Amino acid sequence: MPALLAALLVAAPVAFDRQAELSKLLSTGLTDLAAYEMLYDLTTNVGHRLNGSAQGARGVAWAERQMRAIGLQNVRQIPCMVPHWVRGNIANASIAGGDRLEICALGGSVGTPRRGLEAEVVEVKSLKEAEELGPRAKGKIVFFNRPFDKSLTSTFAQYGGAVDQRGGGAIAAAKSGAIAVLVRSMTAANDDVPHTGAMRYADGVTKIPAAALGIQSAERLSRALKKGSTKVRLEMNCEKLPDVPSASVAGDIVGSENANEVIVLGGHLDSWDLGRGAHDDGAGVTQAMEAARLMIKLGMKPKRTIRIIAFQDEEFSGRGSAAYAEQASKSSEKQYAACESDAGGFMPRSFGVAKEKLERARTWEPLLQPFGIERFTQGGGGADIAPLAPLGAILFGLQPDGQRYFDYHHSRSDTIDKVNPRELEFGACAMAALAWLISEEGL
Amino acid sequence: MPALLAALLVAAPVAFDRQAELSKLLSTGLTDLAAYEMLYDLTTNVGHRLNGSAQGARGVAWAERQMRAIGLQNVRQIPCMVPHWVRGNIANASIAGGDRLEICALGGSVGTPRRGLEAEVVEVKSLKEAEELGPRAKGKIVFFNRPFDKSLTSTFAQYGGAVDQRGGGAIAAAKSGAIAVLVRSMTAANDDVPHTGAMRYADGVTKIPAAALGIQSAERLSRALKKGSTKVRLEMNCEKLPDVPSASVAGDIVGSENANEVIVLGGHLDSWDLGRGAHDDGAGVTQAMEAARLMIKLGMKPKRTIRIIAFQDEEFSGRGSAAYAEQASKSSEKQYAACESDAGGFMPRSFGVAKEKLERARTWEPLLQPFGIERFTQGGGGADIAPLAPLGAILFGLQPDGQRYFDYHHSRSDTIDKVNPRELEFGACAMAALAWLISEEGL
Helix, strand or coil, X not given: CCHHHHHHHHHHHHHHHHHHHHHHHHHHHHHHCHHHHHHHHHHHHHCCCCCCCHHHHHHHHHHHHHXXXXXXXXXXXXXXXXXXXXXXXXXXXXXXXXXXXXXXXXXXXXXXXXXCEEEEEEEECCHHHHHHHHHHHCCCEEEECCCCCCCCCCHHXXXXXXXHHHHHHHHHHHXXXXXXXXXXXXXXXXXXXXXXXXXXXXXXXXXXXXXXXXXXXXXXXXXXXXXXXXXXXXXXXXXXXXXXXXXXXXXXXXXXXXXXXXXXXXXXXXXXXXXXXXXXXXXXXXXXXXXXXXXXXXXXXXXXXXXXXXXXXXXXXXXXXXXXXXXXXXXXXXXXXXXXXXXXXXXXXXXXXXXXXXXXXXXXXXXXXXXXXCXXXXXXCCCCCHHHHHXXXXXXXXXXXXXXXXXXXXXXXXXXXHCCHHHHHHHHHHHHHHHHXXXXXXX | CCHHHHHHHHHHHHHHHHHHHHXXXXXXXXXXCHHHHHHHHHHHHHCCCCCCCHHHXXXXXXXXXXXXXXXXXEEEXXXXXXXXXXXXXXXXXXXCCCCEECEEECECCCCCCCCCEEEEEEEECXXXXXXXXXXXXXXXXXXXXXXXXCCCCCHHHHHHCCXXXXXHHHHHHHHCCCCEEEEECCCCCXXXXXXXXXXXXXXXXXXCCEEEECHHHHHHXXXXXXXXXXXXXXXECCEEEEEEEEEEEEXXXXXXXXXXXXXXXXXXXXXXXXCCCHHHHHHHHHHHHHHHHHHHHCXXXXXXXXXXXXXXXXXXXXXXXXXXXXXXXXXXXXXXXXXXXXXXCCCEEEEEECHHHHXXXXXXXXXXXXXXXXXXXXXCCCCCCHHHHHHCCEEEXXXXXXXXXXXXXXXXXXXXXXXXXXXXXXXXXXXXXXXXXXXXXXX
């Protein structure tokens, strides 16, 4: 018998079984569509999950209850303290004398004086430009208005090219003596919905209020400035309170052979408060849970331990992620691999993977194509699993189609009606398939 | 000099130029987002484009005006007669004694008697089952309730597995003596929005009224039937009128070297009347136009003629398509290739291509990947360009991600707010890139 034929006779049944297993996984997921059911429940009955809020606390209880309902083992909270910032009930801005601007406070911002503030506005396109204003910014509101570069195909690249204004704008402007900042929302959508998100202060630099402007509001303000000097009134009563206790939630499918080798699947439970954190990142949390539910339902018993984690505090400071990594570093377990979903519940297109296992992962591409996964690309992972890399975990990141993500991200538009049940489920099934391949075939 | 190096020195600049050209095309498209502007104008200022309606006529004028504005040459109408069916203003159904059912008339259906009809309902899952009812269907309403098979990954496969009920249900039921049919809408969406679409009658078989039921209405009716015999009242005043003149619209970028070889890019201008025909198929029409606009704007002068066609009457009987093919068959031109977009304005995933040129087309995959095109697959084309295959044209079909398509298809939900400007534009750019490669490099 020719060697090639012999090899085929041995190899083919194995390959066929794997394909049949994965096909069953996918068809079951698409029939049940349970990730959507969970996400509907989370976003409707819990709501948003802002750090420190009553809803945030309910989210922890929800995740624990849900993991038990799925049949995960060792369901437990992983405690951490989280920042507690409160948006308040006032966020108003208008061009002096009239035109109302659509704004929201950026996450972490201090409020304005009680009766608001009013000052001339100076528009810049970068942190550097803001710092170079020097005395010309004194007593003014600095307006960061560098848009997304729409010519880029990747919306994450667009975001990456603009988000320094949101994160570092208040520091750069305060250094030049400004009294507040307005930042063009981090979106390419052509609407007037403001997008919040984390901003930073620095020790020794005055903390000044920071708000995001809807895109149309940013355009109106910019047009007004082109005509002449323009004042804006700004009033916000957001505030920072002392840290509060919270927790990530984890549960396992204990491995049947190498229980000590852990494959983490996760997303983050906390969200911004303007919408309901549907795509960011209720999607990731429910996809990870659904991946486990499917394996349990189908009686798939992984050799390695598959651990579902709903991480806490991704949006502010990553303390949930740090707490798990700290715990893992002291454990005798090996963090074998981790896959995060934190780019929206849209149709999958690829998985990112750490460079050293790119070639290995590519051998699975044909098996994952029915899940919408066209390829593995170098990179990926995500903020919550990043601290596991130094512990030896190979990091993966689910990469769905990103064209719609920043239309909703961190805004009141991030609600369940923007999520398609099938697209969400494809992502959950892809994560299940990846975890299964890693568990059964090894990296 | 080693042969390989010599080959690289010759080949590399060519490949680089092609990539640079296509990259410029894509970044310009994503910056302008003009396909969306056109589609917004079409769906807002023209409306739907049902055969024979005032809006349909306005659509023809709009397409002609738009093609001239873009700078196409030889802009002209290609006349054809089209069926004229009128939905009327009454479409009511209820379970006798109360529960209102969400329905719409299927395209082409006769109306009910003026005061409606009321009859017992019998539920079936297939045409065969309806025909086998025989005398048991006499005087009754036959209810076709076979759902989409959600376990299938392709929504077009789901549709293909259910749509015979809509197309042929009235014939099968009338053969058994039924007086009307209700058909579960052709969607997997879990809502109560009815989806229309074409249905047929046969010579010698009684023409009975046919309506689509929203999914929740179908579920309610099915539950009622499980409890016992159930009557439904049905009232519709739709009607068929004599055919009316209409036209497809075409315009060219005349080729600079092989003007006689024509590459058609198109979609269909007509639509159903419940929504605004945004995804089906305003998207395809505006993508084809945008492909041409981009080439003209960027000064790309194709060797072969690129022809944009807004086809008429795809939804009922394909007369616009037939009229163009008839004209082409008598012309001295060669129909070299054709690409249709009629699967929604979603993010591109692949192009279908006729088998004989699959290997040839695959050499372009690396160039098309930035456009969202992962691969060429065998098959594709579409209803409007199908008659060009016998004339020698190689057929291509744009295949966008299809998970959301049948949530909107043929329903009042097919409106501009379901279209993402960037996703639509990626499709337009992909069509432009494909046409450019075919024109410049040949098949």
